[in-house]
Amino acid sequence: MAKKRSPAAYISFLLILLSAISTKAQDLDTILRHRLFFDDIFNHVDSRDEQASPLLYFGNGNPIGFGYVYTGRGYRHSLRLSFSASEVNANVLKPDLQDDAVGRKVFFTNGFLTYTYEHDWGEAMEGKLRYFLGAALDNVAFLRDYKYRGGDIYSSGGGVAWEELNMLSAAVRAEYNLNGSERIYTELFLPVISLVGRPGYNVLNTNSSVIAWSNFHIVLLGGLIGWNYSLAFEQKLWDALLLSASYRSRYYRYSWYGWTTSVLLQDVALELTWRFGL
Amino acid sequence: MTRSCKTLLFVLLLFPSAGCTDLLLGSKPSTSPTAIFDEIWHDFDARYALFDVHNVNWDSLYQVYRPHVTDQMEDSILAKTIDTLLRNLHDPHVSFSAKINDKYFGSSYGEPYLDSAVGLNRPKVSSFYLKNTVRLAGYGQITYGIINDSIGYIYLHTFNESSQSYHWADQFGSVLDSLPSVKGLIIDIRSNGGGTQDNFVSISSHFFTKTQDVLFEKVRNGAKHDDFSTVGVINISPSGKIFIKPIVLITDRFTVSAAEWFTLAMRALPNVTIVGDTTSGAFSARLDRELVNGWLYSMSIEKVTDAKGISHEGIGVPPDITIHLTPQYNASYGKDTTLDKAIEILSK
Numbered sequence: 001m002a003k004k005r006s007p008a009a010y011i012s013f014l015l016i017l018l019s020a021i022s023t024k025a026q027d028l029d030t031i032l033r034h035r036l037f038f039d040d041i042f043n044h045v046d047s048r049d050e051q052a053s054p055l056l057y058f059g060n061g062n063p064i065g066f067g068y069v070y071t072g073r074g075y076r077h078s079l080r081l082s083f084s085a086s087e088v089n090a091n092v093l094k095p096d097l098q099d100d101a102v103g104r105k106v107f108f109t110n111g112f113l114t115y116t117y118e119h120d121w122g123e124a125m126e127g128k129l130r131y132f133l134g135a136a137l138d139n140v141a142f143l144r145d146y147k148y149r150g151g152d153i154y155s156s157g158g159g160v161a162w163e164e165l166n167m168l169s170a171a172v173r174a175e176y177n178l179n180g181s182e183r184i185y186t187e188l189f190l191p192v193i194s195l196v197g198r199p200g201y202n203v204l205n206t207n208s209s210v211i212a213w214s215n216f217h218i219v220l221l222g223g224l225i226g227w228n229y230s231l232a233f234e235q236k237l238w239d240a241l242l243l244s245a246s247y248r249s250r251y252y253r254y255s256w257y258g259w260t261t262s263v264l265l266q267d268v269a270l271e272l273t274w275r276f277g278l
Numbered sequence: 279m280t281r282s283c284k285t286l287l288f289v290l291l292l293f294p295s296a297g298c299t300d301l302l303l304g305s306k307p308s309t310s311p312t313a314i315f316d317e318i319w320h321d322f323d324a325r326y327a328l329f330d331v332h333n334v335n336w337d338s339l340y341q342v343y344r345p346h347v348t349d350q351m352e353d354s355i356l357a358k359t360i361d362t363l364l365r366n367l368h369d370p371h372v373s374f375s376a377k378i379n380d381k382y383f384g385s386s387y388g389e390p391y392l393d394s395a396v397g398l399n400r401p402k403v404s405s406f407y408l409k410n411t412v413r414l415a416g417y418g419q420i421t422y423g424i425i426n427d428s429i430g431y432i433y434l435h436t437f438n439e440s441s442q443s444y445h446w447a448d449q450f451g452s453v454l455d456s457l458p459s460v461k462g463l464i465i466d467i468r469s470n471g472g473g474t475q476d477n478f479v480s481i482s483s484h485f486f487t488k489t490q491d492v493l494f495e496k497v498r499n500g501a502k503h504d505d506f507s508t509v510g511v512i513n514i515s516p517s518g519k520i521f522i523k524p525i526v527l528i529t530d531r532f533t534v535s536a537a538e539w540f541t542l543a544m545r546a547l548p549n550v551t552i553v554g555d556t557t558s559g560a561f562s563a564r565l566d567r568e569l570v571n572g573w574l575y576s577m578s579i580e581k582v583t584d585a586k587g588i589s590h591e592g593i594g595v596p597p598d599i600t601i602h603l604t605p606q607y608n609a610s611y612g613k614d615t616t617l618d619k620a621i622e623i624l625s626k
Contacts, residue, residue, distance in 0.1 A: 048303045054317065054570040056303055096306065097572050101377050104568070148566045148574055154441040156474050157566050200507065201499035202325055202565060202579050251302055257501075262303045 032275035039065030051259035061090025074120040083111040103150035164197035181236035226252030244271040370560035416446035430460035437473030437536035447480040451518035462624030472535025483517035492543040526620035559594035
């Protein structure tokens with residue numbers, strides 16, 4: 001009969017293994033080229049979509065995020081994904097209305113996929129401060145099901161609005177090494193050109209078609225105003241294991257047939273990163 | 279540290295946007311009476327699809343009602359003014375509701391003759407016609423049974439959907455399975471207020487032996503009142519248990535929206551006779567909306583025609599055989615004359 005091991009024993013074994021894998025790592029920076037990370041995010045969403053409603057809708061959630069970073073000599077690739085859905089890992093959005101007797105709400109799901117390439121731009125302060133320039137392909141999909149008269153997700157009535165944004169953004173990143181095991185970094189993406197998808201003239205209802213190519217259009221710099229900004233503090237636990245606390249702000253605003261949609265998402269996240277490979 | 283590097287770091291560190299919500303998302307729009315009136319008028323002007331069908335000059339109505347609206351007026355007077363404005367549309371899919379001083383004010387704007395029409399008395403149908411054969415299906419959305427041992431009867435309460443009755447229409451095939459030996463079927467959609475396109479398609483699919491175009495629709499898609507999308511086709515394909523014996527479909531003035539789509543679709547079949555009263559005449563998709571002060575309203579945003587391109591909007595679908603229920607119907611335990619006519623047709 002096999003002896004049952006406790007979860008703590010498994011975790012200890014895993015940490016020892018990770019430590020052994022990374023024994024050659026000496027620094028927080030670029031020696032270990034691969035990073036896999038997982039984010040536990042606390043999130044606040046504010047959304048005003050004039051095509052669907054003049055009211056501001058807001059809510060909190062606990063999205064899940066994860067991703068991969070490859071660090072080369074003087075450059076880095078990263079891929080980051082996060083998503084949330086009301087009733088799963090987020091609350092429904094509620095209106096900014098003092099007296100809402102009908103219990104109106106917005107069921108939603110959103111997803112964010114960001115690929116970034118950044119290259120060394122320069123350094124200062126004897127190499128403690130490094131900064132990078134690059135580009136990001138930043139994708140947003142956000143579906144909102146407005147229940148103006150309350151009810152649940154299966155209730156008939158209401159209107160469905162969505163946007164699908166594919167933004168090619170300029171990216172800038174700065175990293176400041178406090179010491180060998182602690183670092184602050186910040187990153188900003190600003191969209192330059194975007195492919196914006198949006199339902200047709202009226203928000204959807206049960207009798208309208210869902211997606212048509214005519215619902216997508218190209219928006220140049222200024223047509224879509226937005227950013228994706230982050231500020232993080234990173235702590236090395238072991239050579240292979242990093243822990244970060246970060247603040248992320250994502251904002252976009254665009255107009256469609258004269259109706260403006262603006263969305264602000266603010267995240268506070270704890271990120272656990274595993275580094276490996278020489 | 280270079281000057282550009284310092285500037286970059288300064289900008290990045292000061293970027294957080296918390297506290298700038300009003301600036302980024304816009305401050306709350308005005309809730310003054312004039313702003314509210316203008317908001318609802320402009321929203322109808324921008325989205326409503328049936329000004330020409332109901333022969334309404336929306337600009338003229340603004341000139342008539344807007345001078346009466348002032349920022350000093352009470353909410354109840356404003357609500358009454360909006361109510362009067364929307365009443366000009368005579369559209370059952372146009373509605374307005376407001377909560378004022380903890381009391382609800384609400385209206386929908388169908389044709390006046392609906393007020394005097396006599397609706398179905400369902401308990402009477404169960405007691406006098408279905409008797410002990412009466413059954414419920416589809417989470418209570420379908421009542422069915424057998425009349426005179428040979429005629430199937432199905433009453434569809436709605437085409438709508440809710441969490442309590444999610445996908446109820448999927449059970450329609452099993453209802454037909456439970457009526458195997460009937461020589462004909464009565465489908466009663468009196469007082470059916472409509473619902474979703476999915477349920478309309480799902481139920482209709484049990485009566486078609488081949489794919490058939492049944493409706494055309496085009497959606498308002500621009501600022502001008504005559505801006506519409508290209509025409510979309512709604513067709514029905516056979517699915518599941520198919521019923522091809524004689525059918526009598528019973529309609530009345532309270533048969534509305536998706537129930538009227540069902541009426542138009544069934545009318546295209548050679549084995550269907552429609553008995554009762556003309557339907558309501560509200561075919562468009564209904565779009566729910568809300569004002570910045572929380573008041574709710576709805577409107578029609580598309581035009582729908584039958585497979586021949588004929589619009590019944592504001593008119594309704596006439597029956598093949600007209601039977602009006604009299605006001606005495608609900609007051610007494612007299613016969614349901616419409617149902618009697620349906621039974622007579624199927625008994626031949």
